[in-house]
Amino acid sequence: MSLLVVLLAMVLLLLFFPWDVLRGPINSYVSGQLGRRFEITRHLSVSLGRTTTVRAEGLEFANPAWAREPYLVKATAAEFDIRLWPLLRGKVDLPRISLIEPQIGLQMEPDGRRTWALSRDTADSAAVPNIGSLTVDRGTLKYQASGQGADMTAQFSIAAEAGTPSGSSVTLPLGYKVTGKWKNEAFTASGRTGGVLQLSKDLKESFPLEINAVAGKTTLKAKGSIENLQELTGLDATFDLQGRNLEELYKLAGIVLPSTPPYKLRGKLDKHGKVWAASQIQGVLGSSDLSGNLNFDTSGEVALLTGEVRSKLLDFEDLRPVIGLPVSPPAMAASVPGKSAATAARLKKPDQANASRKVLPTATLDLVRLKAMNADVTYSAADIRHVEQLPLDRGSVHVKLVNGVLQLDPIALGVAGGSLAGRIRVDVNVEPAAFETRLDLRAVQLNRLFPTIQTTKSSLGKISGQVNLTGRGNSAAGMLGSASGDVAVLMGKGELSNILLEFMGLDGGEIIKFLVRGDRNVKLLCSAAAFEVKQGLMSSKVIVLDTTDTVLNGSGQISLANETLDITLHPQPKDHSILSFRSPLRIAGTFASPSAGPDKLALAGRAGLTLALGVINPLLALAATFETGPGQDADCRRALALAVDPKAKAQPATTPAAGPARPAVKPPMGLPRARPSDQLAG
Known part of the structure; x- marks a missing residue:
């Protein structure tokens, strides 16, 4: 008790x-x-x-x-x-x-x-x-x-x-x-x-x-x-979620995303453990729609972004900040009534002050950001609009970022009825960054390749090509300016606009005839171009375009570092024409402001002869412009073989009858074999 x-x-x-x-x-x-x-x-x-x-x-x-x-x-x-x-x-x-x-x-x-x-x-x-x-x-x-x-x-x-x-x-x-x-x-x-x-x-x-x-x-x-x-x-x-640029989410939340136009996104957000999950994403970036799912896993030593993103319609103008191109000024829209800013920018003609501006993207890589996160994301666009210089119609890319190594593999783009596929690898663990690229161009339709040039609308033919380059740099311009490798483009049988060829050959009589009677097409036997690239300088190994009307052989260089052109084409007509001042055609200038015209020294010699004969007899002056057509068919098999295999040695051109046919050169993966039966069949 x-x-x-x-x-x-x-x-x-x-x-x-x-x-x-x-x-x-x-x-x-x-x-x-x-x-x-x-x-x-x-x-x-x-x-x-x-x-x-x-x-x-x-x-x-x-x-x-x-x-x-x-x-x-x-x-x-x-x-x-x-x-x-x-x-x-x-x-x-x-x-x-x-x-x-x-x-x-x-x-x-x-x-x-x-x-x-x-x-x-x-x-x-x-x-x-x-x-x-x-x-x-x-x-x-x-x-x-x-x-x-x-x-x-x-x-x-x-x-x-x-x-x-x-x-x-x-x-x-x-x-x-x-x-x-x-x-x-x-x-x-x-x-x-x-x-x-x-x-x-x-x-x-x-x-x-x-x-x-x-x-x-x-x-x-x-x-x-x-x-x-x-x-x-x-x-x-x-x-x-909305903002002016998805890139700003890196500073706010540590998520590495590309530079974009203003965006508006909505969806569902979950977080379990160390994994953020954004699902049912719907929204717009600029004029492009966006949907998909993304996961952001912070459990590892380096955060990992994974997922899949899609666009039904991608406006190329919205892609410009992603690839480092300047965005068209919004004020430009006001100068073209009824037009968007993007359309107004495309309508603005370049002036002399812009001739020296750079075309290749100069935006530098953010090396710190590319090491701050890993990624495994796929993106696809069912329809791409407003691309005038390069008519893309669809595209997809698989983006992998692992410990500072960025890989776009595979890249698949629809281009002018054909395709551009390949891979790009950028390693930012070295300074400057090292890049490798392999791109294959297949079955691109000539009449759709240059939508802004009316004279190509009636041209027919399919173009294939290949780009193999390596280099160092912290921007696209820097990488290409130091690149080494090879570039090749080829085309088999097809049809070209005759008036385009006559302009290139400065054939006055043919131009007058077609302007009066209308344009017609010329059969293309073959065309090829192969360049060796060393430290950003592209030197031609072969440039040839052979039609039933004209043979064009060319040579020259393209500087990716300085963004300049220096190509000379030598036309050799196969027909008889009057009022012809056939002279080498020189393509020069810069990427921003290229120019094409006759070689002035060669043309001056012929013009001087015409004036001298005109003093004696006006009829003799007219005779000096008469072309008898000494051009012969180019050796298309050899030219195409060299374009397919840019490492092959260039040989003097001969006619197809000059000796036995060479064995076909086995092309690199992704390009057709250089045989008359398939190359020249278009």
Whole structure:
């Protein structure tokens, strides 16, 4: 009986113990252990148990001396649960915290120090308490982390009447507003959430969340639920995301994406563990649509982006920033009534001031970004529009980025009824970056290849080609300017616009005839061009175009480094024509402003002869322009073989009858064999 009385007395003592008398000793003990002021200013009560509940009226817990804000927590009232057994091992485990009118100051330094580490060593991650759930009423939280470029102030308040999101039975009593900076960009956010915030990974109960956030020029709206606010796990929400450039998401979220025009995207966002999943993506980039699914896995040493993205319609103007080309100025649209900015830009004629501008993309690779993330993403476009210089109609690419090595493999593009396929590899682990490329052009239709040149509309024939290049550089222009390898283009039987050939050969009589009677086509026997490339200089090995009307043999160089042309074509007619000033045709100038015309020295000699004869007799002057047609058929088999295999040695051209036929040269993979039966059959 006496034992029961003692036990009852102990229980009553614990239940009604005047804990306030211990406030002073507790304040001194905690302050001494942590090296900063801790004080319960008005009243203390405790409910003992395996999980003990502590209630304090008036709580002031100072920050370390190095912190900007004076208090870690200063609250009108606070109540928290604490587990005693972990506390005996030096671990602070707080399953629940409830604060009324708190002022919270959180700060983290690049060296690992954080104000909420409950130890004298504020860089000790083991001293960070484990907090389960948090309830806040009418409070302010300030968060500063210079390493994250963060300096934000959040205000919380419980709504007088809790709202309920559409389709949900869960109320959103807690409203919040955030202002400041994130990643050194102006940042604002507002929204609502559940009254109890789950912070521990051990708690699996989700709570509702709404957010409207703006960081720099990027806007995010999301609505859904989340299980763990501290690690953002168990997230299940819909989102609307828009901004001026997807590239800016690298700075804000660490996701490496290409430069794009302004975008608007929506979809479903989930996060389980370390994996973010954006699914059911729908939206636009510029004038192009976009859909697909993406996953961002941060569990590894290097984050990994995977997924598949598609476009039904891709506007090539929207692709310009991706490949490093300048974007057409929007103001240009105003100068062409009824036209878009992109169309107006295409209508603007180049002037002399632009003749020296660079055409190849000069945008440099961001080597740091390409090492910051790995990727395995496929992209496809069912229809590509507004490409005048190169008529693309569809395309797909598989992008792989592994430890600083970017591979576009395979690349597949539909070009003028044919295809362009191959691979590109860029290694940014060396400086400057090293690139390799292999591209195969197949069955491209001549009459669709140059949509802006009317004289090719009636031409027929299929073109094939191959590009093999390696080089070093941190931009497309730099890589091509240092490239070495070979380039070959060939075409078998077909038809060419005669008026185009006559312009090229400067045949005045033929031009007049066709302008009066209309154009007609000339049979093409073969055409080929092969270049050897060394340090950005393309030197011709063979250039030949053979028709029933004219043979054109050429030679020259193209500088990818200087973006200049110097090609000379020598026409040899096979027909008889009057008013002909046949002279070599020189193609020169820059990529931005190419020019084509007769060799002035050769033409001047013939013009001088014409004038001299005209003095004697006007009829003799006319006779000087008469062409008897000395041209012979080119050796197409040999020319095509050399174009297929650019490493073959160039030989003097002969007629097909001059000796036995050579064995066909086996072409590199992806190009047809150079045999008359298939090459010249078109």
